[in-house]
Amino acid sequence: MVVGSETDLVFHALADATRRDILTRVIRSGQSVSELARHYPMSFAAVQKHVVVLERASLVSKVRRGREQIVHGEVTALRRVALLLDAYEEVWRQRAGRIADILDEDE
Amino acid sequence: MPVISSVKNVDALTMTFVAEFEAAVERVWQVWADPRKLERWWGPPTWPATFETYEFKPGGRVHYYMTGPDGTKARGWWTITAVDAPSRLEFDDGFADENFDPVDPADTTHGVVTLEAVGDRTRMTTVSTFTSAEQLERMAEMGMEEGMRLAQTQIDALLAE
Numbered sequence: 001m002v003v004g005s006e007t008d009l010v011f012h013a014l015a016d017a018t019r020r021d022i023l024t025r026v027i028r029s030g031q032s033v034s035e036l037a038r039h040y041p042m043s044f045a046a047v048q049k050h051v052v053v054l055e056r057a058s059l060v061s062k063v064r065r066g067r068e069q070i071v072h073g074e075v076t077a078l079r080r081v082a083l084l085l086d087a088y089e090e091v092w093r094q095r096a097g098r099i100a101d102i103l104d105e106d107e
Numbered sequence: 108m109p110v111i112s113s114v115k116n117v118d119a120l121t122m123t124f125v126a127e128f129e130a131a132v133e134r135v136w137q138v139w140a141d142p143r144k145l146e147r148w149w150g151p152p153t154w155p156a157t158f159e160t161y162e163f164k165p166g167g168r169v170h171y172y173m174t175g176p177d178g179t180k181a182r183g184w185w186t187i188t189a190v191d192a193p194s195r196l197e198f199d200d201g202f203a204d205e206n207f208d209p210v211d212p213a214d215t216t217h218g219v220v221t222l223e224a225v226g227d228r229t230r231m232t233t234v235s236t237f238t239s240a241e242q243l244e245r246m247a248e249m250g251m252e253e254g255m256r257l258a259q260t261q262i263d264a265l266l267a268e
Contacts, residue, residue, distance in 0.1 A: 007244060011120060085115040085122055087247035091151070092233065096109045096126040098148035099138050099231075103130040 006058070007084070010077050013057035018042075019050050026060055027073030036071065111230075120237040127228045135222050135229040136193035146171070154181065160207075165190055169198070170207040184209060188217075196220040202245070213238065216246070 013019055022036055037047040051071055054060040058077045062069045109126040116122070128135050138144045142158040150156035150173035160170040169185035182203040189197035201215040209215075217236045222229055237243045 082115065084243050084247040088122055088235070088243060089113045089115065089124065091246060092113065092122075092124040092126075093110055094151065095148050096124075096231075098152075099126070099135070100109045100128055102138055102144055102147055103128050103134060 009057035010059060013053050013059055019054055022050055023054060023059055023073055026071045027075060030070040030072040032068040032070055122235045124233045125230060127225060127230050130229055132222050132224050132229045133193050135231060139196055163190060182207060194222050
């Protein structure tokens with residue numbers, strides 16, 4: 001399923017604390033990879049790799065500005081995952097309603 | 108409305124759902140412990156569940172299927188990992204093939220259910236942990252279908268007024 005694999009990319013990308021931190025920063029405002037790299041005790045190349053994982057999951061996009069690439073957060077992909085959890089919550093709401101009915105019945 | 112809260116953690120892929128019922132803990136425990144009660148609420152109304160095997164003990168196997176409006180059967184399995192009557196139940200939950208073997212043994216949801224008395228009510232907390240986004244999607248689809256059906260029922264009721 002295409003949607004499934006896209007969602008998997010999002011979850012994989014979010015499973016790493018550094019990537020979540022990068023995402024939080026670039027959702028606030030666009031930053032270049034070198035600006036981002038200053039925040040982490042790792043090489044520029046390592047940060048670049050994290051950004052690529054986020055980009056593949058459509059969580060960030062890059063825009064060229066002169067010699068630099070500015071990373072921007074894309075909230076749409078995040079929102080899509082949240083919607084899945086909303087729908088799962090709805091499953092439990094329905095179940096809780098029916099559990100209440102069963103409990104009322106056999107009183 | 109029995110639901111009091113739900114907390115979703117997108118990063119950790121968990122959902123915590125809390126509901127309270129006007130009943131004693133022992134009676135709420137029965138909706139889990141008694142498969143004839145369980146099958147009345149586990150599947151969506153349009154996909155009622157039938158539990159064929161229900162070994163309600165740690166390590167116990169559970170086989171069930173849900174029957175759709177067109178007769179399609181969606182099969183599932185649980186492995187019960189903890190039973191502490193009447194307050195705690197834990198299980199792994201996954202999709203099954205025609206022989207009730209797991210479609211993908213790694214593709215499971217872990218559920219932890221705790222029941223506690225709050226005055227003369229019972230609070231039920233369920234924590235679902237997903238290991239696969241694909242499975243979450245399938246579960247969410249079931250919920251969406253149910254949501255759509257209920258929305259449709261409400262529209263029908265309005266039109267009939």
